Amino acid sequence: MDEQGTPLWNPTLYMTTQLRNASLAPSTTKAALEAIKLLNAWADSERINLEARLAHRQFLSDIEIQLLATFLRTRAAKAALSSRPLSLVRYASRVRAAPGAARRQVDPHTAYNRITAVASYLDWLAKYLLEREAKGMDQAAALTIALMGERLKCKRGRKRKSSINARMGLDEPQKSLLDEMMGTGSALNPFPLEVQIRNAVILDLLDLGLRAGELLSLKVSDFDFQANTFTVARRHGDSSDPRRSQPVVKTRDRVLPITDELARRILGYVSSERKSCAASRRHSFLLVTHKLGPHHGQPMSYQALSKAFAKLREAAHGRLDGLSPHVIRHTANDRFSRQMDSLGTPPAQEEKMRSYIMGWREGSGSAATYTRRHTQRKAMEATLMLQKSRRDKGRA
Structure with a gap:
């Protein structure tokens, strides 16, 4: 926004013509816009009139x-961004005043995505300005713009984290503890009785490998209680969703089975606890907020789900550090790997089955990532067994 509170023209045009038309997830669009906001703040802090420079073919130097790539790697965004809209001038001043702690680097994945988003925007902006000002663009300018984008992309580094430090699922003691804590009526359950059944349903559905957005997007109508199946469906821009931050399904549509027991539990929640919230009759989303207040009966939000997991971590006193919906998704994949091992399923077939269950496109590489992690764990177990066997022989 400018000093008058008006949205900046070019970023808004880019969002509507390039990002929105690409059918990207809202979270992806938001991340790209935040990266562009950082670009503009950097340019302002460096006293660079970015649009004037590009319009006159004065492209960014090496x-x-x-400097831009270094800036995009910092945590300045966390210190500078606000839930309230800021003018670019106030935003840039907040960036410059960010404390030293906020200057630490973000994780490689975030830096990679920021730099990629900024490079794409600069490429579009330079071409748009030149075509608007000069009524066309020659081949030399197009080549220079492309080189500027490539030089910036070369600063991204690696996107993927090392498999050595890859996030893993819960181990057996942690799973047992979580199941005990989530048991309805359990003395370890940190939640009020009125939400314990809902939270048990949440854990059961996450145990199937759902993402948080997929979980929160589920509607009662997605469940076929006669066939004991439910559908995970993409509903980007659902007009019936009143949530400010709409949960979305990033993966492919798919139909998954549920057991008789889980079907009864979900149906029981729908016909009892959910039904007791009057506002729940105005929408069909499965999970609702039970806390009294303005959001009572409304669809459960990302924030409410995050708070529930934070409460679980706190109640576990350090035994469930890092617990999140995504960690449970990892745990579900670990369990799937062990099941495939016990059945002797060939790796190629395992990847196809995993891709379907998780909603990935076949051949995307996501399923292979989990297969590699499971192989890594088995290799470590085998190595320990070899060491133990050798030690036992030495003692004999």
């Missing part, structure tokens, strides 16, 4: 590209 030194400026290095």
Whole structure:
């Protein structure tokens, strides 16, 4: 936004013509816009009139590209971003005033995505400005713009984290503890009785490998209680969703089975606890907020789900550190790997089955990632067994 509170023209145009038309997830669009906001804040802090420079073919130099990439790797965004809209001038001043702690680097994945988003925007902006000002663009300018984008992308580094430090699922003691804590009426359950059944349903559905967005997007109508199946469906821009931050399904549509027991539990929640919230009759989303207040009976939000997991971590006193919906998704994949091992399923077939269950496109590489992690764990177990066997022989 400018000093008058008006949205900046070019970023808004880019969002509507490039990002929105690409059918990206809202979270992806938001991340790209935040990266563009960082670009503009950096340019302002460096006293660079970015649009005037590009319109006059004065593209970013190698030194400026290095400075920009370094800036995009910092945590300045966390210190500078606000839930309230800020003018670019106030935003840039907040960035410059960010404390030293906020200057630490973000994780490689975030840095990679920021730099990629900024490079794409700069490429579009330079071409748009030149075509608007000069009524066309020659081949030399197009090549220079492309080189500027490539030089910036070269600063991204690696996107994927090392498999050595890859996030893993819960181990057996942690799973047992979580099941005990989530048991309805359990003395270890940190939640009020009125939400314990809902939370048990949440854990049961996450145990099937759902993402948080998929879980929160589920509607009662997605469940076929006669066939004991439910559908995970993409509903980007659902007009019936009143939530400010709409949960979305990033993966492919799919139909998954549920056991008789889980079907009864979900149906019981729908016909009892959910039904007791009057506002729940105005929408069909499965999970609702039970806390009294303005959101009572409304669809459960990301924030409410995050708070529930934070409460679980706190109640576990350090035994469930890092617990999140995504960790449970990892745990579900670990369990799937062990099941495939016990059945002797060939790796190629295992990847196809995993891709369907998790909603991934076949051949995307996501299923292979989990297969590699499971292989890594088995290799470590085998190595320990070899060491133990050798030690036992030495003692004999």
